[in-house]
Amino acid sequence: MPELPEVEVICRGIRPFLIGRTVTAIQFSGKRLRQPIPMETMQREIINQKITAVERRAKYLQISLHTGAMLIIHLGMTGNLGIFSPSATLAKHDHVQWSLDNGTELRYNDIRRFGSIQLLSFHEVVTSEETIFKTTGPEPFSDEFSAEYLQRLAKSKNLAVKLFIMTNKIVAGIGNIYANESLFAAGIQPARKVQTLTRKEWTSLVIEIRRVLGNAIKCGGSTISDFLNANQEKGYFQINFKVYGREGETCTLCSAKIEKQKIGGRASFYCPNCQK
Numbered sequence: 001m002p003e004l005p006e007v008e009v010i011c012r013g014i015r016p017f018l019i020g021r022t023v024t025a026i027q028f029s030g031k032r033l034r035q036p037i038p039m040e041t042m043q044r045e046i047i048n049q050k051i052t053a054v055e056r057r058a059k060y061l062q063i064s065l066h067t068g069a070m071l072i073i074h075l076g077m078t079g080n081l082g083i084f085s086p087s088a089t090l091a092k093h094d095h096v097q098w099s100l101d102n103g104t105e106l107r108y109n110d111i112r113r114f115g116s117i118q119l120l121s122f123h124e125v126v127t128s129e130e131t132i133f134k135t136t137g138p139e140p141f142s143d144e145f146s147a148e149y150l151q152r153l154a155k156s157k158n159l160a161v162k163l164f165i166m167t168n169k170i171v172a173g174i175g176n177i178y179a180n181e182s183l184f185a186a187g188i189q190p191a192r193k194v195q196t197l198t199r200k201e202w203t204s205l206v207i208e209i210r211r212v213l214g215n216a217i218k219c220g221g222s223t224i225s226d227f228l229n230a231n232q233e234k235g236y237f238q239i240n241f242k243v244y245g246r247e248g249e250t251c252t253l254c255s256a257k258i259e260k261q262k263i264g265g266r267a268s269f270y271c272p273n274c275q276k
């Protein structure tokens, strides 16, 4: 499943190929995703409109049009976007092609079809933080996401820190893998109750979340040329994780063995020696 870094890499990868371009035609496979693909509205609202911005909010890609309307795409479990030459053969599971005025195409591929494509009107875009993103917290790279912010929210909660940082309303887009890796980097046990964390630990956690996500984005950036090839069989990028999936293996910092524990039903990996 694509996590925040994968979505950010796709966003940065397709952005330079889309900004300033105009959509000239849209085609689709006829299959529905998690919701039906809004073909009629897209035909009406997007054709002949210029793309002005390509951004990410949580795990959504947002493609803004000159009119203020916005395509908002969630990749679900297996979704992917890439830029192709129209002469490149369509891959199995390519569901939407947006033709651009320079003769290229943006294609959406999704094997399991759990993704979604929505088209928001200008008015819906303006209010999206109160509607679609009502339960989505600040971005991990935003100023709002700080040690002070986390400590304030943690005060009244009796929750394991790993579940806390994986709560979308608290911070956007931190999934299981990056929660495990960030807590290892910050030296904090995933099961620690949030009220017991000190200001220093929250500060360290904020720094490490940004560093771990930032590194993943940087690693993913080097695979971007693969995304832009026709090779849609290629999966999401793999990072060398320090604890995730390494139960029983030796810690990279000490000689202890990485342990696994279920917290809130999710696999949690940690070093019993390095994480307090």
Ligand SMILES: [Zn+2]
Pocket (backbone or CB within 6 Å): 251, 252, 253, 254, 255, 256, 271, 272, 273, 274, 275
């Ligand atoms: Zn260790």
